[in-house]
Amino acid sequence: MVFNFGLTKHRILKDILPHHIFEALRNGDDSPLYEMYRLYRDEFLAWSKKQFNTTDEQAKDAFQDAMLDFHQNVLTGRLTELTSSLKTYIFQIGKHKILNIQKKESRLTYHDALHMINNGEVDHFMEEENKAYTEEQISQAIEKLPEDCQKVLKLFYFSEYDMDSIARELNYKNADTAKSKKSLCMKNLMSELKKMSSILVF
Amino acid sequence: MEEYDEHIELFENYVAGEMADQEVVDFEARLAYDLAFKQAFNRYQAIEIAIKTHYRNELKSKFELVDRAMDQSLERKQRIKKQLAYYTTFAAVMVLAVYVLVRYQSPSSKELVVQYWPEEPGLPVKMSAKGKYDDAMNAYKLGEYAKSEKILSHITSDTANYFLGVIEYAQGDFQKSATCFKRVDLTSSYYNEAQFRLALVYLRTEKVKESHHILKKQVSDSTEFAAVSKEILKKKI
Numbered sequence: 304m305v306f307n308f309g310l311t312k313h314r315i316l317k318d319i320l321p322h323h324i325f326e327a328l329r330n331g332d333d334s335p336l337y338e339m340y341r342l343y344r345d346e347f348l349a350w351s352k353k354q355f356n357t358t359d360e361q362a363k364d365a366f367q368d369a370m371l372d373f374h375q376n377v378l379t380g381r382l383t384e385l386t387s388s389l390k391t392y393i394f395q396i397g398k399h400k401i402l403n404i405q406k407k408e409s410r411l412t413y414h415d416a417l418h419m420i421n422n423g424e425v426d427h428f429m430e431e432e433n434k435a436y437t438e439e440q441i442s443q444a445i446e447k448l449p450e451d452c453q454k455v456l457k458l459f460y461f462s463e464y465d466m467d468s469i470a471r472e473l474n475y476k477n478a479d480t481a482k483s484k485k486s487l488c489m490k491n492l493m494s495e496l497k498k499m500s501s502i503l504v505f
Numbered sequence: 506m507e508e509y510d511e512h513i514e515l516f517e518n519y520v521a522g523e524m525a526d527q528e529v530v531d532f533e534a535r536l537a538y539d540l541a542f543k544q545a546f547n548r549y550q551a552i553e554i555a556i557k558t559h560y561r562n563e564l565k566s567k568f569e570l571v572d573r574a575m576d577q578s579l580e581r582k583q584r585i586k587k588q589l590a591y592y593t594t595f596a597a598v599m600v601l602a603v604y605v606l607v608r609y610q611s612p613s614s615k616e617l618v619v620q621y622w623p624e625e626p627g628l629p630v631k632m633s634a635k636g637k638y639d640d641a642m643n644a645y646k647l648g649e650y651a652k653s654e655k656i657l658s659h660i661t662s663d664t665a666n667y668f669l670g671v672i673e674y675a676q677g678d679f680q681k682s683a684t685c686f687k688r689v690d691l692t693s694s695y696y697n698e699a700q701f702r703l704a705l706v707y708l709r710t711e712k713v714k715e716s717h718h719i720l721k722k723q724v725s726d727s728t729e730f731a732a733v734s735k736e737i738l739k740k741k742i
Contacts, residue, residue, distance in 0.1 A: 333564075340571050345579075367568045371561055441555040442562070460553065461560035482517075489513050492552070 321385050328377045336374055340366075343390055347397055355401050361408075365400035372396050379463040436496055444495035452488035459485055512542070516549045618709045621737055623698070625671045628664075638664065650676050663693035670702060679710050697723070701730040708737075 324335045344366055351362040373393055376382035385392055436444075445453060451473065458464040458472060466478035466485070475481045518524050519532050536543045627646050630639045637660060644653035650672045657665045657672070670685035683706045689699035700719050707716035723734040 333567075337567070337571055340568055341575065344572070344575060363572055367565050367572075370568060371564055374564065375561075436552070436555070438555055438558055438562075441552060442559045445556065445559050456556055457560050460556045486514050486517060489517070489552075492556075493513070496552075 321389055322383075324389070325377050325383065328374060333374075336370065339373075339389065339393070340370055343393060346390075347394060350394065351397065351401055355398075355405070357401055357405075361401065361404050365397050365404055366393075368400045369393050369397035372400075375461070375463075378461070440496060440499055441492075444492055444499060447495050448488060448491055451484070452491055455481070455485050455488050456492070512545055513549070516546055519546075520550075520553070614708045614711060614713070617737060617740060618705045621733060622674075622705055623702070625668075627668075638668075641665075641668065645672065663689045663695050663699075667693070667695040667699050670699060670706075674702070674706060679706050682706050683710070697726075697728040697730060701728075701734065704734070704737075 324339075327335050344363075347366045347369075348359060348362045351357045351365065352359075357365070370393065373382070373396060382392075387395075445456065448456070454473060455469060458469045464472065466481040469475070469485070470478050470481040473481070473484075475484065515532070519529070524532060536546060627642045628636075628638050630636070630642050630646075638657075641653045641656035641660075644650075644656065645668065654669060654672050654676075657669050666685045666688040670682045670689070673679070673682035673685055683703055686699040686703035686706065689695050693699070701723060704716045704719035704723070707713070707719070717738065720734040720738050723730045724738070728734075
């Protein structure tokens with residue numbers, strides 16, 4: 304079944320049954336996700352501002368994370384049916400995201416103060432940081448990988464597909480082929496990372 | 506690093522739970538005594554997390570684009586709303602200003618005269634016996650002022666003078682109109698009305714002082730035009 308979630312049709316999204324949305328997302332059609340985003344964002348921003356006294360940035364961040372979790376839950380099959388409305392589900396996740404953000408921000412403030420009085424800890428922290436690749440470097444390395452490798456890694460790590468599903472999705476012979484491909488892609492990724500940074504020791 | 510590459514399958518099998526029991530024991534033992542192996546495994550796990558984060562961020566950046574588009578549209582709407590509020594306020598102020606101007610501006614003499622000039626229906630014309638004013642009145646009622654004026658000018662009476670004043674006024678000859686009204690005698694039943702009309706003719710010809718004098722007299726004599734005279738005097742001319 305093919306769904307046409309045109310960008311200007313978000314008003315009718317309310318009338319679409321959740322399982323149709325789930326099916327579209329699982330089929331790789333992300334358009335309902337953006338329509339849901341447009342449909343609920345402003346309401347969420349107003350709600351979180353009123354309920355949790357959030358800033359616009361905090362609320363947007365929480366809402367984005369809530370939408371990402373929703374998406375991931377659908378893709379991984381953790382969410383197959385709803386006992387509440389879509390909006391309630393997203394807002395519930397969003398609420399926890401807000402609380403986490405607020406908790407994290409207050410903790411960060413505490414750590415900042417701590418680092419100021421304990422230089423040794425700061426040095427140790429920096430040492431640990433320098434050992435690993437940064438998120439940005441890893442993102443750049445992924446983007447340098449061939450398209451099929453990017454697909455394998457995305458299906459495995461983001462969509463949490465098992466090897467059988469990856470093989471089906473990408474027309475590989477079997478799960479073993481998919482597994483070998485994934486290992487090869489990880490090696491390619493390591494190689495790209497090594498090329499990108501000769502200073503950093505892995 | 507090359508050594509690390511060789512470990513990838515091992516790490517994958519361990520993480521996926523695809524090792525035999527003994528292999529797990531050996532793997533975990535190696536983690537305990539081989540620091541380099543342990544660090545390599547930790548970094549492998551960190552990269553796995555970073556890959557997840559990368560794809561999550563990829564989608565998040567698309568949401569940010571949607572955010573930007575929505576915010577821009579919101580800003581545009583707010584700007585239009587602001588402009589609309591500005592123009593509405595401006596229009597309201599303008600309307601108010603015009604109203605105040607109209608409401609409180611002193612009316613011009615001409616407007617005042619037009620407003621207060623009493624309608625003169627003319628004398629009734631009898632069907633049974635012909636009166637001396639009948640032809641003049643018939644012409645007057647038909648708006649044939651020249652004809653009516655011609656007839657009335659041959660009659661010497663206060664009534665004729667009064668109607669001549671009205672006719673001259675209707676024809677726009679205010680000078681003649683004033684002259685005719687002035688001729689109406691104090692004893693005539695038309696006197697008060699002729700005086701009142703004379704005051705209006707004076708007003709029309711900017712003889713404000715003369716006009717006020719007559720109007721004040723109407724008030725002090727308590728004529729039937731006293732109230733309206735008082736009203737006109739109240740207006741700032």
